[in-house]
Amino acid sequence: MVEQKLRVTLLTGRTIEQGVGKERGKASHEYFEACSMVYMDEEDMKKLGVKNDTNVRVSTPNGSVVLKAVKHPRGSMPGLIYIPYGPWANAICSDVTTSIGMPSFKGTPAEVEPAPDKAVLSMEELLMAQFGR
Amino acid sequence: MPVINSVTCPICGCLCDDIEVTVENNEVVKIKNGCAMCESKFIGYKGEHRIHTPMIRKEGKLVPASMDEAVHKAAEVLANANYPVLYGWSSTSCEAQRVGVELAEEVGGVLDNTAVVCHGPSILGVQQVGIPTCTLGQIRHRADLIIYWGCDPWSAHPRHLERYTSFTEGRFEKSEWKAYVQKLKAGAGKKKLESATRLGIMRTKPRPQACPVPGMPPAMIAKGGRKLIVIDVRKSMSAEMADYFIQVEPNKDYELMQALRALVKDQELDVDKVAGVPVEYLEEVADALVNADFGVVFFGMGLTQTRGKFRNIEVAISLIRDLNMRTKFAIMPMRGHFNVTGANVVSAWQTGYPFAVDFSLGYPRYNPGETTSMDVLLRGENDATLVIAADPGANFPKRAVENMVKHPLIVIDPHMNATAMLGDIVFPSAFVGIEVEGTAYRMDHVPLPLKKVVEPPEGILADEEILRRILEEVRIIKAQKTEEKVEQKVEAV
Numbered sequence: 364m365v366e367q368k369l370r371v372t373l374l375t376g377r378t379i380e381q382g383v384g385k386e387r388g389k390a391s392h393e394y395f396e397a398c399s400m401v402y403m404d405e406e407d408m409k410k411l412g413v414k415n416d417t418n419v420r421v422s423t424p425n426g427s428v429v430l431k432a433v434k435h436p437r438g439s440m441p442g443l444i445y446i447p448y449g450p451w452a453n454a455i456c457s458d459v460t461t462s463i464g465m466p467s468f469k470g471t472p473a474e475v476e477p478a479p480d481k482a483v484l485s486m487e488e489l490l491m492a493q494f495g496r
Numbered sequence: 497m498p499v500i501n502s503v504t505c506p507i508c509g510c511l512c513d514d515i516e517v518t519v520e521n522n523e524v525v526k527i528k529n530g531c532a533m534c535e536s537k538f539i540g541y542k543g544e545h546r547i548h549t550p551m552i553r554k555e556g557k558l559v560p561a562s563m564d565e566a567v568h569k570a571a572e573v574l575a576n577a578n579y580p581v582l583y584g585w586s587s588t589s590c591e592a593q594r595v596g597v598e599l600a601e602e603v604g605g606v607l608d609n610t611a612v613v614c615h616g617p618s619i620l621g622v623q624q625v626g627i628p629t630c631t632l633g634q635i636r637h638r639a640d641l642i643i644y645w646g647c648d649p650w651s652a653h654p655r656h657l658e659r660y661t662s663f664t665e666g667r668f669e670k671s672e673w674k675a676y677v678q679k680l681k682a683g684a685g686k687k688k689l690e691s692a693t694r695l696g697i698m699r700t701k702p703r704p705q706a707c708p709v710p711g712m713p714p715a716m717i718a719k720g721g722r723k724l725i726v727i728d729v730r731k732s733m734s735a736e737m738a739d740y741f742i743q744v745e746p747n748k749d750y751e752l753m754q755a756l757r758a759l760v761k762d763q764e765l766d767v768d769k770v771a772g773v774p775v776e777y778l779e780e781v782a783d784a785l786v787n788a789d790f791g792v793v794f795f796g797m798g799l800t801q802t803r804g805k806f807r808n809i810e811v812a813i814s815l816i817r818d819l820n821m822r823t824k825f826a827i828m829p830m831r832g833h834f835n836v837t838g839a840n841v842v843s844a845w846q847t848g849y850p851f852a853v854d855f856s857l858g859y860p861r862y863n864p865g866e867t868t869s870m871d872v873l874l875r876g877e878n879d880a881t882l883v884i885a886a887d888p889g890a891n892f893p894k895r896a897v898e899n900m901v902k903h904p905l906i907v908i909d910p911h912m913n914a915t916a917m918l919g920d921i922v923f924p925s926a927f928v929g930i931e932v933e934g935t936a937y938r939m940d941h942v943p944l945p946l947k948k949v950v951e952p953p954e955g956i957l958a959d960e961e962i963l964r965r966i967l968e969e970v971r972i973i974k975a976q977k978t979e980e981k982v983e984q985k986v987e988a989v
């Protein structure tokens with residue numbers, strides 16, 4: 364049965380594509396392609412009825428963002444989603460620092476729902492939407 | 497075409513210093529020995545995302561300005577601020593960082609580097625329990641057991657395996673590269689066989705599943721040579737290369753490490769699984785740890801950014817301490833930015849504290865949670881921000897950035913990154929390690945020289961020079977203010 368929403372654990376982190384993109388320039392197309400996506404487990408994608416390279420909305424208590432869902436290429440990671448570091452991940456990740464300065468960038472709850480008709484915002488659009496600049 | 501040898505790559509904490517750069521007409525045209533990121537930086541540094549002139553936000557838009565105007569404006573902002581945050585510092589040279597400390601002291605601000613969202617918790621852990629560590633050269637020549645815990649060197653430090661650990665030819669330990677290539681070939685052959693069976697071209701008998709847990713190979717630890725163990729919540733590229741991969745449940749690294757500590761001390765666990773990992777697998781890992789001649793644990797954000805944070809580091813170091821009762825072990829954080837270690841070193845050397853230094857009372861104070869830039873921003877206490885050689889606009893949580901852009905934001909960066917897009921006063925700077933020379937600290941605290949391979953574009957200054965100009969201007973403005981105050985007092989009298 365296809366579910367409307369899936370409760371998952373959000374991880375953010377590095378990928379080599381993100382690394383190459385950030386060195387090329389944060390305004391580059393490579394950086395946009397590398398960071399405005401979310402790796403999901405294949406089974407989780409089936410549960411949601413989401414195909415590879417289609418858009419999903421990821422929501423947390425801190426906000427929500429539309430990202431391109433991509434099947435995690437190696438092994439299984441049921442119940443986990445992985446977003447490369449960048450403004451898209453930071454639009455939704457937790458800002459609880461537990462009084463040591465470090466926000467919980469990994470291992471916080473999130474929800475994923477299909478959003479095939481919604482567009483992924485570019486970095487300029489995302490910054491404008493969030494901070495008005 | 498001139499080829500410059502032994503160039504240090506200014507990207508990640510590996511600081512590979514064997515890059516060969518070919519320069520033609522003051523432009524880098526070819527890179528040898530570098531990873532994908534290195535190539536991207538050395539070829540992309542001159543690209544279309546470069547900032548060419550200082551800019552000031554007027555009527556909501558960034559417009560070009562003269563260097564003098566931008567310096568004066570930035571100095572005015574900093575001199576008039578009560579509690580400015582001076583953040584970044586990790587992608588620039590130690591020389592620029594030193595001027596940064598001076599500037600932070602002069603303006604009475606919070607000086608913080610990117611360690612706060614990276615290995616800040618590691619520093620806190622080390623301050624609790626100390627750290628048994630070594631240089632990467634020792635590991636290259638002697639380590640026979642490598643563990644990557646909560647990090648993916650293949651993605652974040654692409655040449656770490658090749659230069660310092662499993663795939664390097666050391667004096668006493670040999671490279672595992674050939675064994676890995678053979679494993680890859682065997683894997684590819686198996687896949688072909690499976691697909692042939694699926695298509696009905698071949699018939700093979702179904703084999704019993706050797707391993708009941710997905711993502712974990714059967715017993716490997718009898719293998720000779722260097723052993724590579726990866727512990728992560730997902731199967732990363734590095735995990736794919738490992739001899740043994742342990743998939744830990746998210747936020748449960750602390751439990752897993754405490755279990756390993758118990759096993760290393762020959763205690764028995766009366767549970768079947770810890771953090772989703774069967775105890776028999778852990779026993780095998782514990783055996784490998786104890787039987788190693790010289791083991792090393794590298795750890796990354798998988799420990800510092802998940803539940804427990806600095807407690808995870810404390811327990812990891814405690815595990816190493818326990819192991820040192822049985823054999824020889826070391827531990828090292830996988831530092832991200834190429835000179836984040838330098839930022840900690842310079843800050844500690846100049847102020848006594850490695851990050852989160854508060855100068856608002858006129859002397860350095862350090863109280864993580866209170867003086868960490870992230871907490872200052874989240875509480876909205878800042879009234880101006882200077883960001884240099886970092887991109888909090890892209891890498892800080894939304895609420896912190898919201899509070900950052902409420903007040904004047906000064907940005908010094910070669911590229912138009914997210915923070916520069918949000919900035920009020922933006923300075924273009926030269927690339928440290930490409931257009932400017934300097935010093936940087938590798939992740940094992942070895943300082944290395946960064947080379948200048950090309951001239952910076954005309955009018956583009958180094959971080960150090962921009963900071964010096966701002967500092968001088970701040971001093972002039974402060975002196976004027978003091979004079980005015982004295983005059984007012986004299987008049988009043």
